[in-house]
Amino acid sequence: MITARDDRRRTFETVPAGVEAVSWWGRAWVSALEGASPDAARLARGRTYAEEGHVDAVTVTPGRIVAYVRGSRARPYRTELSLPAFEDAEWRELLEAVAADPAALAALLEREVPQSLAESVLPGAGELVPHCSCPDFGRPPCKHAAALCYRAARLLDTDPFVLLLLRGRGERELLEELGRRSAAHAAREQPDSAPDFPGVPARAALARTVLPPLPAPLAAPAEVGMPPAYPADPEAPDPLALDQLASDGAARALALLTTGEDPIAGLTLWHDAVRLASAHPTAGLTGAARTLYRDLARATGRTTTDLARAAAAWRQGGRPALAALEEPWDPPAGPFDRARPALLAAAQGSFRPDRNRLTSGNRQLRLGRDALWYPYESRLMDEDWWPTGRPSPDPVTALLR
Structure with a gap:
């Protein structure tokens, strides 16, 4: 199971080729740093460092993006770009706006930054702050920070969730929260009345007095094909x-x-x-x-x-x-007697039993009648339990997948 803490740290050993940002949000990221730099020569040198592969693995966590950048000395410099992470209240407002906007949801699922979020999530004036361990004490950014900025822009091109992680939330937890909020929006929608289309019963339409001979059966296809396109007929289903x-x-x-x-x-x-x-x-x-x-x-x-x-x-x-979700039951004591010590030995903490469930904080395991352990998770101080991963006959494996 991927926890929220794991979801908020990503390391990229390789970065997409190229230096020039392709997406509009990638270019906006670069402009946020370039606009604050009076030294075009430093930026040009940083671009060259990025092109020549001087930027090592890039690690992204809420509020910062860090990498070691190799300069003219043998020892690389620790280089960082920081961006303020959102407070919980800001996240609630942003997520509610996205859940209510189908266009913004569709853009995120296509791994694009919605235009409606541009002013909220992209760096504003003075927000993107560089830091570097190099001895260049001039006005930032130094060439190492510039190189990291250009490489980070290529990450943002292909995965805008990197930008949202910098603002404080991981991809998995964002999609789960958006799913819950979207479901709530859908529940509040008033469905239109069902249309009454004319027709005849299928049995009557297909009834024949003499059936034709059946054709020779065809070989089963390798996979399911795409359904046909349907004409835009206002009277059609x-x-x-x-x-x-x-x-x-x-x-x-x-x-x-x-x-x-x-x-x-x-x-x-x-x-x-x-x-x-x-x-x-x-x-x-x-x-x-x-x-x-x-x-x-x-x-x-x-x-x-x-x-x-x-x-x-x-x-x-x-x-x-x-069934594990909807049908609590009373299993024999043996599985629990083995599971709880195993979880404790794996440094997962103490789990409280209740019928076929073991609970510790916001984590839970449910024993199915098929003898598999099913992992669940809820938000802290909330009994809203959601399935989180594949089951396993071993409780530790199920919890940590």
């Missing part, structure tokens, strides 16, 4: 719903052809809704997935938050994982 049905039907057909088993045999309405939702790991962040989550939740009498949580559990391991 919802093209998004058709796309989802076609994609799911094709996947089910391929499973029947290759294994002879129906993947939805024996599922309840709720189980099938969770299965469909689990195929969209964005948990309702995009407009299309949000509509699907809302419709499935309405059809099953659940909330979109319930559905998002259940879909996350289903991705852990299907029906057994969903």
Whole structure:
């Protein structure tokens, strides 16, 4: 399991080739440092250092980006660029704005900085501050800091979550929080009334008095193909719903052809809704997935938050994982008697038992009826437990994956 602390530290052994920033936010990052430098020669020298590979591995944590930069001396210099991290109140305001803006959500999922966040997350005047252990005591930035700035811009080009990490939050925790907030927004939306399209029962449309001979069966394809494009006919069924049905039907057909088993045999309405939702790991962040989550939740009498949580559990391991989420039970004492000392020996702390659950702070393990341990996590002082990773027969492995 990746903890919030782990999620807030990233090290890049290699940086994308090139020096010139490609994205608009990468160029804005470079401009924040260049605009504060009166010495064009230092900047040019720093650009050359970056081009020649003088910048070693880059480490990013909230508020700073650090690397060792090799100059003219044998010993490299520790070079740092600092940027103020956001306070919790600033993060709450920013996340709420993003969750309410489908365009901003879509941009983040495409690994782009939304234009609506530009003024909030990009460095403002004087915010990006360089530090270096070199003996250059002139007005910063020195050539080593400039070299780090140019290399960091290439990281931001390909992964804007590096910029958000500098502001204080890791990618995984951001997406989880956005998923929860987006589910809350979807729950507050009032769905439109279902359209009443004319038609006839499928049984009547397909009924024949004499059936033609069946064609020779084709070989099963290697993978499921893409559904066809549907015309924009205002009187036709919802093209998004058709796309989802076609994609799911094709996947089910391929499973029947290759294994002879129906993947939805024996599922309840709720189980099938969770299965469909689990195929969209964005948990309702995009407009299309949000509509699907809302419709499935309405059809099953659940909330979109319930559905998002259940879909996350289903991705852990299907029906057994969903049972671990929804069905507390009383296991025999043996698994707990072995698990608690093992967790303590692995320096994971003391876990409190309650039925099939072991809890320590904001971490939890749930023992499924399949004898696997399922990891969960909640925010501190909050009983809002969410699945976090793959299960394992070993509790320590499940907790640390």
